[in-house]
Amino acid sequence: MGRQDQTGDRPERSVDHVAIIMDGNGRWAVNKGWPRLVGHRKGAERVKEIVRCAPDLGIRWLTIYAFSTENWKRSTEEVLGLMSIFARYIEREADRLAAEGVRMRFIGDRSRLDPKLQRLMAGIEQRTSGLSRLNLTVAINYGGRDELARAAKRLAQDVAAGLIAADQVDQAALEARLDTAGLPDPDLVIRTSGETRTSNFLPWQSAYAEYEFTPILWPDFTRDELARIVGQFGGRERRFGGVMGA
Template identity: 70%
Template sequence: MPLHVAIIMDGNGRWARNRGWPRLVGHRRGAERVKQIVKACPDLGVSHLTIYAFSTENWKRSTEEVLGLMTLFSRYIEREAEGLNAEGVRMRFIGDRAPLDGRLRRLMDGIEARTCGNDRLNLTVAINYGGRNELMRAARKLAEAAAQGVLTPEAITEETLAAALDTADLPDPDLVIRTSGETRISNYLLWQSAYAEYEFTGTLWPDFSPAELGTILDRFALRDRRFGAVKA
């Protein structure tokens, strides 16, 4: 079974539109689905779950939707902090926090500190995250270190680059799942998912159940992962 599952939670807007409801209703229902998936992961053998909540490209959406999402993130943290901590979930965030609202950043810092000792499930939420943006920020860190004489260009390896990423203390994902029927990775964990297995499901995120996750994990268990090698 995969230890680390990463999910592109897609389809909230379409789920709501299909019912004649505003997109934000779909996002709220999607947040409820997150709770169910988080609760199911430890029993399914998943120790790390990373979810794509808001990309660097999502700022292009309407002001109403962006503000609604930011409010939803804040409310989720406030309402779920106690429950997540009680269930042994460690919550952390990846992405560029600088453009985010100060209150949201404080809530993010607070729940990270509150849950840092938990290890039943490592929940990572990608907010204002983009794989290219992450690689750019990592390259900038290494360039600054080189300019200061702390690091020589020859000392830059795959390991030093990985250590400069937002996910430096996380294992690479074994499995990446995208819901809603789209078959692209949308700038998600570009470096980390180099050898991940992929699953694309037509299910819209608000309808994605723990049972479907379990079925996908069972299929993953049957895959032959060689990481570029050939069996003798």
């Protein structure tokens, strides 16, 4: 059931799951004459604000794109700096996230990540596993095509092992082997910085999501901007291939 709009004429659709491609950190810093890592640190501070305000906007699921499989192409200094920021965020925010009822999960291929970071990720997942005020999912070393390939490999292995028959392979079987198994699909995908690419982010899950591309760089993306975009979503018609009013 949606919320009533301000006129009371029709129900607004709520946005349960928002996914965000957080783009523009490096550009924000360069524009100010600062090193790119300054922008990434500012971006991490912005994550804190958006996580804090999301439940007040009716968002129950928030998925953020932190590091893609393609981001390894960046300089060693930038990659190591990003990994340090991720670890520091988990260490410093663990108590607050738990106190505010935030469940934190990670998607992506962890095998290439530093063992210490992997342990921190597993630790906060376990610590917050019983919480549900906000479900925060962070995509690290994530790529949609990579996720689909890994899921297909697991499915093929299960068929070979006799755990599932070949004629039982369908969309649900593949979906159950994705990193996001058990999570709802996003209603709304937001990309900051003015770029209009989806950048290999949740291609399966976002098949019927609404998209919003904003020119605002991620470090400048505020609660008010998120509230504006979420409010606009309430007026969109989502027909999922059908005809309005049918």
